[in-house]
Amino acid sequence: xAEVVLNQVTKKFGPVTAVxxxxxxxxxxxxxxxxxxxxxxxxxxxxxxxxxxxxxAGSISIAGIDVTRLEPxxxxxAMVFQQFSLYPHYTVFxxxxxxxxxxxxxxxxxxxxxxxxxxASLLRIEPKLKNKATHLSGGEMxxxxxGRALVREPAVFLMxxxxxxxxxxxxxxxxxxxxxxxxxxxATILYVTHDQVEAMTMADRIGVLREGxxxxxxxxxxxYAEPDSLYVANRLGSPQINELPVGSLGIMDGPAGAxxxxxxxxxxxxxxxxxxxxxxxVEPLGAETVILLEVAGSRVHALAxxxxxxRPQDSTTVRVIPGTTLFFDREGRRxxxxxxxxxxxxxxxxHGT
Ligand SMILES: Nc1ncnc2c1ncn2[C@@H]1O[C@H](COP(=O)(O)OP(=O)(O)OP(=O)(O)O)[C@@H](O)[C@H]1O
Numbered sequence: 001x002a003e004v005v006l007n008q009v010t011k012k013f014g015p016v017t018a019v020x021x022x023x024x025x026x027x028x029x030x031x032x033x034x035x036x037x038x039x040x041x042x043x044x045x046x047x048x049x050x051x052x053x054x055x056x057a058g059s060i061s062i063a064g065i066d067v068t069r070l071e072p073x074x075x076x077x078a079m080v081f082q083q084f085s086l087y088p089h090y091t092v093f094x095x096x097x098x099x100x101x102x103x104x105x106x107x108x109x110x111x112x113x114x115x116x117x118x119x120a121s122l123l124r125i126e127p128k129l130k131n132k133a134t135h136l137s138g139g140e141m142x143x144x145x146x147g148r149a150l151v152r153e154p155a156v157f158l159m160x161x162x163x164x165x166x167x168x169x170x171x172x173x174x175x176x177x178x179x180x181x182x183x184x185x186x187a188t189i190l191y192v193t194h195d196q197v198e199a200m201t202m203a204d205r206i207g208v209l210r211e212g213x214x215x216x217x218x219x220x221x222x223x224y225a226e227p228d229s230l231y232v233a234n235r236l237g238s239p240q241i242n243e244l245p246v247g248s249l250g251i252m253d254g255p256a257g258a259x260x261x262x263x264x265x266x267x268x269x270x271x272x273x274x275x276x277x278x279x280x281x282v283e284p285l286g287a288e289t290v291i292l293l294e295v296a297g298s299r300v301h302a303l304a305x306x307x308x309x310x311r312p313q314d315s316t317t318v319r320v321i322p323g324t325t326l327f328f329d330r331e332g333r334r335x336x337x338x339x340x341x342x343x344x345x346x347x348x349x350x351h352g353t
Contacts (some may be wrong), residue, residue, distance in 0.1 A: 002063030002076075002155035002188055003028045004049060009058030011212075018044040020212035022058070026156075029186040031179075032217075034197045035235050036209035042192040046158045049190060063155050063344070073104065078149035082161040085145060086133040089171055091203055092144050093129040096120065099152045119147045122181055135259050139170035143177075150181070159191045163198065173203060196236050200224070208232050230262060230332035239265050239290055239301040240288035246327075249320050250275050254327045255335040262326035263288070270310070279310045293318060308352025 004026040011019040019041045026032045034042045047053040049060060051072035059068045067075045086095050096116045100107040107115070120126045123143045128136060133144065142162065149157055163171045163178075179202050182189055193199055199206050200220045207217040208231075216228045220236070227233035235239045242263045244255055249268075251261055268289065270277070277293040277300065284306065291302045291310060295318050302318070310316060329336045 004062045004156055004188060004190060006045070006049070007059045007061075008105060009045075009055045009060060009294035011041075011048055011053055011055050017212050019048060019055075022120040022212070022214050024207060024214055024217065026188055026190050027190055030221055031182055031187075031189045031191065033191045033193060033203035033206045034209055035193070035196075035199050035206055035223075040209040040290050042209055043160055044212075046160055046190060046192060049075075049156070050158050052079075062309050072132050076155040077158055078152050078156075079158045079160070080146055080153040080162045081147045084162050086141060086148075086292035088132070088134045090133055091129065092131050092133060092136070092140075095133050095144050096129075096147050096151055099148055100194060115151050115153075119150045122150065122184070123147050123177070127327065137170075138157060138166055139174065142166060142174065143172075145166070146174075146178070147180075150185070155188065157187055157189045157191075159189060161195075162191075162195055164193070164195065169197070171198075178202060196238060200236065206236075208235050226334075227262075227326070228334050230260065230328050230334075233326065233334075234261050237264060238313045239303070241265075241316075241326075242268070242300050244298050244300070249295060249300070249318060251320060251325050254325070255337045257329050258327040258335055258337075259330040260332070262328060263300075263320050264324065265301040265303040267321045267324035268319060269319050270302055270304055270316045272317065272319060274317045279312050279316060280316040281312060282310055284309065 006022055006024045009019055022045065034045060036042055043274045044053060048055055051070060054066065059066055061067060062075060092118055096119060097112045100112045100115060118331045120129055125140060125143050128140055133141065146162060159237065163174050166174065175198055198278065203220050205217055206220055206223045208215050208223065210231055216223060216232045223232060224236045230243060242265065244261050246261055247259045248261060249263065256284060275295055277295040279291060279293055281292045283290040287306060289306060291304055293300045300318065327337050329335055
């Protein structure tokens with residue numbers, strides 16, 4: 001596997017700058033997830049690395065080789081898309097063997113057999129090797145599509161929402177398998193998703209894109225707990241971070257120039273003293289309950305345990321765990337605030353890691 005380096009890459013489509021002066025290094029064996037709303041430039045970034053698009057400016061290297069002007073076939077990358085893109089009338093075996101039998105490689109048949117079986121075992125689809133691709137479930141099809149990328153043993157995997165067409169249960173299963181395979185193979189992966197859980201659980205680092213520019217990159221925990229801006233803070237967390245005017249929820253301190261406070265729903269405590277709130281809606285999710293409240297004219301989301309259950313129109317008290325508040329200026333940039341050093345470490349508190 002190999003390191004991927006994008007150096008000040010820009011890609012325009014007519015008047016639209018899809019990727020803007022983007023510099024990003026994906027280390028050897030690293031799993032980097034790109035996050036951002038629709039149109040942020042995620043797919044274009046993958047296509048630039050794969051060679052399906054050409055950059056107007058900047059350079060791209062893979063394993064130390066400048067590939068900026070190389071054709072896709074010469075770049076040793078494999079792309080997995082949201083759509084399965086299998087040959088429907090081929091068996092699973094032949095679908096997996098296809099890239100190895102291509103004129104470019106023409107691997108001897110015994111080696112094809114060996115590699116296909118190894119990948120099928122890794123993806124746990126061995127019993128299906130003789131099935132026609134059309135006789136598979138959605139999850140099995142997507143496994144074969146991923147397998148077709150794996151058999152090639154490319155330097156880099158580029159994955160564009162590979163799990164998004166699957167149902168929630170399959171997505172959860174494949175998420176775990178993909179991470180296992182990545183660790184087993186030491187694969188370098190650049191991965192695009194809209195799914196926060198995928199980003200949080202699979203990524204070594206998350207890069208957040210905004211209008212084609214990389215605005216922050218860090219571990220999932222850094223992106224979640226230490227966002228540089230409200231924009232980044234809003235990319236992770238469900239429900240989203242509460243954005244409130246300074247002075248809300250009894251938080252009277254804060255740095256000069258603060259315009260907005262950001263409070264994660266899990267840091268809002270109900271019923272333990274504080275300001276008065278009125279429950280608007282209650283969504284029990286099993287292990288957690290999402291409660292929307294009105295507090296002094298603002299809407300606030302809180303994340304509570306499974307019970308005892310509040311009901312709409314109930315009155316309760318609302319406060320914030322001290323030291324958990326983030327402060328932002330008028331432009332949405334995070335402002336440092338010393339009191340935050342006293343905050344409990346959320347990750348350790350919640351997950352015991
Ligand atoms: N082939 C193209 N021709 C013209 N404009 C394009 C083309 N491909 C992408 N764009 C534009 O470039 C910008 C970035 O698109 P891109 O597909 O990279 O975003 P994205 O973050 O992947 O979005 P999504 O999450 O919707 O897939 C968008 O404004 C898009 O309309």
